[in-house]
Amino acid sequence: xxxxxxxxxxxxxxxxxxxxxxxxxxxxAVSITAVCAGVMVAxxxxxxxxxxxxxxxxxxVGGWAAPLxxxxxxxxxxxxxxxxxxxxxxxGAAHRAFEALEQPFFWPLWLFLWGALNVLFLSADLFNLYVxxxxxxxxAVALIAMAGGGALPAAWRYLLASMLGSTVxxxxxxxxxxxxxxxxxxxIADALETDLPSALAAxxxxxxxxxxxxxxxxxxxxxxxxxxxxxxxxxxxxAVVVAAAWYLLVRLWFAPFGAFQGNGVGVLFGLLGAAAMVxxxxxxxxxxxxxxxxxxxxxxxxxxxxxLLPLAGxxxxxxxxxxxxVIVLSHGLAKASLFLAVGGIARSQGHDRLDAxxxxxxxxxxxxxxxVLAAASLLGVPxxxxxxxxxWLLQGALAEGAWLWVLAILLGTLFTAAxxxxxxxxxxxxxxxxxxxGRPSPLTALPGFxxxxxxxxxxxxxxxxxxxxxxxxxxxxLP
Amino acid sequence: MIYLLLAGVLFVxxxxxxxxxxHLLRKILSLNVLSAAVFLLLVALAREADPLDAxxxxxxxxxxxxxxxxxxxxxxxxxxxxxxxxxxRKLMDEEGG
Numbered sequence: 001x002x003x004x005x006x007x008x009x010x011x012x013x014x015x016x017x018x019x020x021x022x023x024x025x026x027x028x029a030v031s032i033t034a035v036c037a038g039v040m041v042a043x044x045x046x047x048x049x050x051x052x053x054x055x056x057x058x059x060x061v062g063g064w065a066a067p068l069x070x071x072x073x074x075x076x077x078x079x080x081x082x083x084x085x086x087x088x089x090x091x092g093a094a095h096r097a098f099e100a101l102e103q104p105f106f107w108p109l110w111l112f113l114w115g116a117l118n119v120l121f122l123s124a125d126l127f128n129l130y131v132x133x134x135x136x137x138x139x140a141v142a143l144i145a146m147a148g149g150g151a152l153p154a155a156w157r158y159l160l161a162s163m164l165g166s167t168v169x170x171x172x173x174x175x176x177x178x179x180x181x182x183x184x185x186x187x188i189a190d191a192l193e194t195d196l197p198s199a200l201a202a203x204x205x206x207x208x209x210x211x212x213x214x215x216x217x218x219x220x221x222x223x224x225x226x227x228x229x230x231x232x233x234x235x236x237x238x239a240v241v242v243a244a245a246w247y248l249l250v251r252l253w254f255a256p257f258g259a260f261q262g263n264g265v266g267v268l269f270g271l272l273g274a275a276a277m278v279x280x281x282x283x284x285x286x287x288x289x290x291x292x293x294x295x296x297x298x299x300x301x302x303x304x305x306x307x308l309l310p311l312a313g314x315x316x317x318x319x320x321x322x323x324x325x326v327i328v329l330s331h332g333l334a335k336a337s338l339f340l341a342v343g344g345i346a347r348s349q350g351h352d353r354l355d356a357x358x359x360x361x362x363x364x365x366x367x368x369x370x371x372v373l374a375a376a377s378l379l380g381v382p383x384x385x386x387x388x389x390x391x392w393l394l395q396g397a398l399a400e401g402a403w404l405w406v407l408a409i410l411l412g413t414l415f416t417a418a419x420x421x422x423x424x425x426x427x428x429x430x431x432x433x434x435x436x437x438g439r440p441s442p443l444t445a446l447p448g449f450x451x452x453x454x455x456x457x458x459x460x461x462x463x464x465x466x467x468x469x470x471x472x473x474x475x476x477x478l479p
Numbered sequence: 480m481i482y483l484l485l486a487g488v489l490f491v492x493x494x495x496x497x498x499x500x501x502h503l504l505r506k507i508l509s510l511n512v513l514s515a516a517v518f519l520l521l522v523a524l525a526r527e528a529d530p531l532d533a534x535x536x537x538x539x540x541x542x543x544x545x546x547x548x549x550x551x552x553x554x555x556x557x558x559x560x561x562x563x564x565x566x567x568r569k570l571m572d573e574e575g576g
Contacts, residue, residue: 127541131545134548138548138549141552152556155556164510164513167513167514170514174520177535177538
């Protein structure tokens with residue numbers, strides 16, 4: 001399995017080394033990022049193929065075994081998210097390169113963000129995950145602040161929220177370490193007893209991660225941070241960074257904290273998810289700016305992901321699992337594509353106000369096409385990835401006879417349709433002939449368009465997804 | 480045991496400061512108190528263990544590095560924020576605080 005070990009090392013080492021070189025030689029930054037992006041896309045694809053052919057992969061970094069050393073592990077879920085990170089990372093970098101802005105510090109920060117995400121999806125060690133979360137949020141804060149002006153208060157709020165989240169998470173980890181003397185997720189899962197310190201630790205870790213995943217009612221920092229950041233940054237934040245916190249929640253509640261997974265906890269997560277769908281959907285309906293609408297839609301869409309937890313214990317668990325993961329993956333592709341497309345449109349028209357922007361084709365046809373395709377996938381029109389995910393999740397809920405969650409899924413989809421129809425209204429407006437602040441190169445829209453195609457294409461890759469997300473490829477197994 | 484209690488008290492003080500403080504610098508300091516509380520807890524746990532456990536010390540060292548970097552980023556942001564005042568007010572108006 002030395003090939004897998006090399007690929008994992010590449011996924012972590014290349015972005016970190018690349019970021020430092022790009023920082024020291026700002027003139028080479030774009031080409032270094034391009035090389036790193038190519039290598040990481042290839043490595044993520046290679047790792048996914050290995051997972052498909054030989055099951056869950058695990059390595060002890062540096063040859064030190066688990067209680068003392070750090071373990072890295074790839075299963076179907078982490079492979080899928082690594083691929084998503086690679087796709088969004090490469091597309092965002094390409095978008096930024098075509099925009100040709102003079103901000104050399106963007107590149108090292110982008111690579112740090114990417115590297116931290118890779119560590120997050122690979123690591124099986126609670127403290128290693130804490131460090132990855134911190135690198136991730138510091139890089140993200142700096143990237144948001146790069147937009148200047150109104151983005152600074154948003155970056156500040158994001159910084160405070162995410163630091164508080166990670167400190168609370170670390171407190172939980174400290175309690176777990178004090179109780180079991182281990183940091184490895186699998187070791188803790190084996191040893192876990194349902195006593196008070198463990199319950200407190202689980203509650204603290206969950207609270208910290210809910211804050212980072214911007215789950216209702218802890219979502220207050222997300223819309224302004226995602227709505228004000230530069231387009232490529234919003235794309236990465238909304239598509240992958242939020243998914244990273246969700247991933248950790250799922251990972252922890254499936255294996256170690258599964259022991260606490262009584263009905264009460266699962267239902268609580270489900271209610272939070274349903275509330276997020278409704279509240280995020282309502283607020284998306286009243287926004288005045290295109291980017292803010294899309295940012296609130298992130299709050300609402302992650303409600304679907306949380307519905308996995310109440311459904312995890314029953315007969316529909318495998319369907320729900322597959323559905324929720326596919327929803328998160330296709331949401332990532334579609335949301336990144338939306339942000340990139342809207343970024344291009346906003347640049348060509350000088351603003352993104354919903355009452356004045358539009359219509360189809362002004363500022364290039366490609367961003368509008370990307371917008372339509374991504375919106376279709378987000379809504380779940382067959383045969384897109386969003387449709388497959390929602391279908392499976394719904395089937396899982398039906399199989400368990402969980403009518404409350406069936407209702408929540410339908411309601412969430414209704415809200416999605418309602419706020420996406422506001423996008424449709426913009427599309428149908430006559431194309432503007434008025435003063436445009438400058439036409440960006442048509443290449444800028446290409447990465448977003450490719451992502452939108454991938455979001456739709458995900459629906460055609462179902463057999464592969466089904467294999468990747470089968471219960472045999474879940475580390476620790478489905479509960 | 481007394482150190483564990485002290486860690487708990489520090490954590491509550493930090494949380495209180497973070498939510499109540501109006502000055503942004505105080506919020507950064509509250510975050511530092513919070514992380515100090517977690518570090519104290521870890522070191523206290525290491526002391527209780529038998530035989531002596533070195534892993535929490537390594538964790539605290541790494542945690543201190545992380546918290547120093549986070550504080551540095553927060554301070555840079557604070558300096559940037561305190562310069563243009565009108566942007567901030569505009570944001571407050573737009574998003575209703």
